[in-house]
Amino acid sequence: MTSIDEAKQAVRDRVWRRLEREGAVPEGSYGKIPGFRGSEETAERLAELGVWRTARTVKANPDWAQFPVRVRALQDGKLLYMAVPRMATLQPFYLLDPETLSVPPEQAAEKKGAAKVARRVGVDDMSPIDVVVCGSVAVSRSGARIGKGAGYSDLEVALLIEAGLVTDATVIVAPVHQLQVVDEDIPETEHDFSVDLIVTPDEVIECSDRHRPQGLIWEHLTSEKVAAIPLLEALAHSRPA
Template sequence: MACLKCAMAPVIIINPGTSKWDIREKVWAYIESKNLANYPRPVFNRIPNFKGAFTACSRVSELDVFARAAEVKVDPDKPLEGARLAVLQVALWRKTTHPVSQHIMSYFQLSTGNSICLVYLTILVSHLFFTTRSSQAGKTLLVPTPRLRTGLFNKIIPPQGANKQQLHICASSQGVKLFSVPIELDAKLKVDLVVVGSVAVSEKGLRIGKGEGFADMEYGMMASMGALSDSTVVVTIVHDCQILDIPEELIESHDLTVDYILTPTRVIKTNCQRPKPQGDHLEEAEQREAGEDPHPAEAASF
């Protein structure tokens, strides 16, 4: 497992009086100047797709909450593609029979000929392999509807018997368009884990997005729908350079905070105590579902 909250000084320094937008511009400029980004570039006005994003995303499977989660909501940003893939791969992994158990039992039977011992060994091997798999069972991947135009969520449904290559497609923006179905606003959901992108985040769990407020709004709407519980965990995935000392006074009541930060080198548990958004945004969601944009000035980003 990655180092849990290893100390590392921020590489981007925030001066007194800095605004949220100043912080965004500092992060975007740093990532571009240090060539830390993958496609799409430039990263300005985006959730940066940083180099090492897949490594950082793979760390989500190290979290106990991921093993327990049944419904996982992952934002559609490019750097979170690996997190979406991790959720989809669980189903594929569970369907794959593990040949090691068969080899061990066959060898033991040939070596001893003891049928009683073979029974005990069979039980032991089954426990080791299948108990682990059952703890990862039954995951559903939810992604926000692009621009929230036709509802709040889409559910990704991979084709029957999908292989790894097909799952990679399902985890991409193309997969969201080809292999998903919309979920109605009145659907009964219980989201266990929320994975969001960030432009900047602090080790205390304070988060700054790209400025459009969709992650904050979506979380508030999920709360209004009763889709969240006190045990719902929020994770963000960023490059190490995106971890800054964000001033507390910049964070407002509608801003989403995070419980874990995953980077290519670290897993950080924030122990954030600030309340998460609980506002009623269902009216805005219904406006979007009807084709009305309550924030028409926002630029398309998906």
């Protein structure tokens, strides 16, 4: 573990313990993207923003914390791309189209519901993304964020950037509890991305220090990580020698 990894883990530990101590998350949230109390209000606050109202396509993580946002996206008629957990297939995104759903948005937006009713798609079959909704453990007011440490959000965003689906026009949003917003600096590496907006039940924070990778950074990927993600393994085999 590098010094940056250790510093990130220290921030995670403090935030997880603070959330549990203050009763802001259910028991057993330590180690996870926390499904925080007030996530429904946060989704409503996000839906009031102009960037949301004009968005036609939304990409979101499958974490429980983002469930109200995924439901709202479908209710608002937006095309929703939901990451397949752990990017476990060659088509690592679920496509949920509110115009063709056969079940209510509340069912389709769940992990199990999406697995049953959504079509799995790869980047070649996706439309440009207007809003990315990312799960986070902690975010700074400048826009730096950290997840739970598995790296899937970073890989998803990098993959979409490389495919030209996440561009400078795409807005990246972190819906979090107020206790997840930290005043301290969060260390960043080349493959990390920052967020443009932080939305909590209490406020909307516009972040000024945008950072995004240019795409996948292969030298940061271990052979074990590449082998565990079918699409990465396929892309690795197709790269020039």
